[in-house]
Amino acid sequence: MDTSFEITMLMVITIISGIGAQVLADYLKVPAIVFLLVFGILVGNDILGLVHPNLLGDGLEVIVSLSVALILFEGGLSLELRALGAVSGSIRNLVTVGTLITLVGGGMAAHWLGEFPWPIAFLYASxxxxxxxxxxxxxxxxxxxxxPVAAILEGEGVLIDPIGAILAVLVLNVVLSGSADPVELFRELITRLGIGATIGVVGGALMGWSLKQAKFMSEDLTSLVVLAALWGLYDAAELVSSESGLMTAVVAGLVVRSVGVPEMRQLRRFKGQLTMLCVSVLFILLAADLSLESIVALGWGSVLTVLALMFIVRPINVLICTLSSKLNWRQKFFIAWIGPRGIVSASVSSLFAILLTQRGMNGGDSIKALVFLTIIMTVVTQGLTAKYVAQLLRVTSSTATGAVIVGSNPISRLIGQMFQERNESVVIIDTDPEACEQAKDEGLRVYQSSALDTNVLEEAGLESMGTFLAMTSNGEVNLVLAQRAAEEFQPPRVLAIFPQEPQKKTANSNAKDKVQQAFIPEFPLKLWSQYVQDREVKLGETLLRQPGLEFQRSHLQAMIRSGEFLPLLLLRQDQLMVVPVAETWQAGDRIIYLLHDPKPKLLKRLSGSQQTDLTLDKHPVVEEVPIPSPHLETISAKESSN
Structure with missing residues (x-):
């Protein structure tokens, strides 16, 4: 068979297998690498024999190098610099001290448990x-x-890859030469990292400046120019100092993001798609060349080595590196649990196996097999259990508290006071000086600024808040603000007051699914704000019970449609949330609401008095709300048996 045809078939089967694995993983909601490894082994030499990576020869190393550079650039481009700043100390420790701890601990485990010679054991650890x-x-x-937990894991994953790759190359040189000088090793590591970082800073800044000046280029062409520039920078760094190109790729991504080039969303989307393709191809190719027999031949000692790496070395690493951080023990435990190995470990180990074999040294295949065993065990164990561990430790972002509210009006200030009464942080943002003063007078923290300014949102602490609520008088502006907050800061709950039509116009927005419509459809904010100012409302709380739940839902929905009932907040499992339109109320939920009651205004007019005690007939399943309000009288009726 013609070699060119064989290579064509190899690439076609590889791409189909990789994308198929991604689709299946997305459908089943599990890490894609699990199926990429399975599909790669399935089409590889040991089972179906459809993919033979050795046909690519030196081309495999080229594909691996350029793909890993793109993956790391996309990782740097996606890092949230604001979030990294808050946990920079922990990340710095993990990529420096943590690297040393893993190197020493992993080497000891591989030697004592896996019975590898010391040089090969430390090569595996690197x-x-x-x-x-x-x-x-x-x-x-x-x-x-x-x-904070996500920022640490993301930052560590991106920044430690070039450090680990350079360290592994230096350890390999020590193994091949047979002599080791720790001082020289450290000097070489710092030198290559420094060269890579310098080229990345200069190249990333030039790239960002050029893209800002070249306004004539289309979005599609801009993405391709960035790709070409990235690979050019990577190659330049490799020419200056081998293995420094990966650091260049990471730093260039960080710089381009910080510069803020035009159409950043389009650029990130394009790079994300390319990265997914590269990951799919690489894992299929590398796993296809893996010998299952070599993994089985490792024995139980290698399994114990990986278990020690996961459950002894990683926890010690995280504990020491986060000792002075503000993280609680649950957050530290989750970070210690999550340490899956990925494409850099797989690709570099595959190249090392080839180099060791070419030099006539034993251990290359065993190193590759042990690395892939590590990848399989960490990805499967941690990937499939991460959701349940996060829920058990209560470190999911859905449990975050506090709120950033855009728009200072009577209802938004009332909601802010309710959150504040539960000792949750609340920030009001508005451009109107008078509205801001009213919020300050009511004891709320206020920023007189535009919510379009991400620096203001950052200063308000949105990255650690549980809720973002946009409720200005302009519905379209609210939707834009909410979508931007969802994309830039990713708070667990993003809500806004907006009409349905603008949502249809922005149906292609990445953040549209994260924004929920608040309170009720077509909410008349000005009307209800006037009700509050005129003291024509009562504040109440109703508890939904399982017996008669459907009747309660129907009754409350009928009151909403009549325009006299406004659900504001939902208290579920001791967590206070703004009520979304599409929320299905459950038994045990407490709905905090406003009820339109025009009688006090009529009494005021008839009596000529300035203040009148407001009363309200009992409403089924009503309780007193222990939340003071400067605007409202609280319903005082006790819960009825209905």
Whole structure:
């Protein structure tokens, strides 16, 4: 058979297998790397024999190098610099001290438990110091955790990859030469990282400046120019100092993001799609060349080595590196649990196996097999259990508290006071000086600024808040603000007051699914604000019970349609949330609401008095609300048996 045809078939089967694995993983909501490994082994030499990576020769190394550079650039481009700043100390420790701890601990485990010679044991440890954005990123998309926890895992995954790759190359040189000088090793590591970072900073800044100046280029062409520039920078760094190109890719991504090039969303989307393709191809190719017999031949000692790496070395690493952080023990435990190995470990170990074999040294295949065993065990164990561990430890982002509310009006201030009464942080943002003063007078924290300014949102602490609520008088502006907050800061609950029509116009927005319509459809904010100012409302709380739940739902929905009932907040499992339009109320929920009651205004007019005690007939299943309000009288009726 013609070689060119064989290579064509190899690439076609590889791409189909990789994308098929991604689709299946997305459908089943599990990390894609699980199926990529399975599909790669399935089409590889040991089973179906459809994919033979050795046909690519030196081309495999080229594909691996350029793909990993793109993956790390996309990782740097996706990092939230604001979030990294809050946990920078922990990330710094993990990629420096943590690297040393994993190197020493992993080497000891591989030697004592896996019975590898010391040089090979430390070579293995150098290959598994990395985690990687290709496995951590998809995992965090499926398991929404506290923003500081996510920032640490994402930052570690991106920044430690080039450090680990350079360290592995230096350890390999030591193994091949047979002599080791720790001082020289450290000097070489710092030198290559420094060269890579310098080229990345200069190249990323030039790239960002050029894109800002070249306004004539289309969005599609801009993305391709960035891709070409990235690979050019990577190659330049490799020419200056081998293995420094990966650091260049990461730093260039960080710089381009910080510069803020035009159409950043389009650029990130394009790079994300390319990264998914690269990951799919690489894992299929590398897993296809893996010998199952070599993994089985490792024995139980290697399994114990990986278990020690997961449950002894990683926890010690995280404990020491986060010792001075503000993280609680649950957050630290989750970070210690999550340390899956990914594409950098797989690709570098595959190249090392080839180099060791070419030099006539034993251990290359065993190193590759042990690294892939590490990848399989960490990804399967941690990837499939991360969601349940996060829920058990209560570190999911859905449990975050506090609110940032855009728009200072009587209802938004009332909601802010309710959150504040539960000792939750509340920030009001508005451009109107008079409205801001009213919020300050009511004891609320206020920023007189535009919510379009991400620096203001950052200063308000949105990255750690549980709720973002946009409720200005302009519905379309509210929707834009909410979508931007969802994309930039990713709070667990993003709500806004907006009409249905603008939502249809923005149906292609990435953030549209994260924004919920607040309170009721077509909410008349001005009308209800006037009701509050005129003291024509009562504040109440109703408890939904299982007996008669459907009747309660129907009754309350009928009151909403009549325009006399406004659900504001939902108290569920001791968590206070703004009521979304599409929320299905459950038994045990407490609905805090406003009830339109025009009688006090009529009494005031008849009596000529300035203040009148307001009364309201009992409403089924009503309780007193222990939340003071400067505007409202609280319903005092006790809960009825109905």
């Amino acid at each position: 290959l598994v110091v990395v985690t990687g954005p290709t496995v951590v990123g998809p995992l965090l998309k499926q398991v929404s955790v506290d923003r």
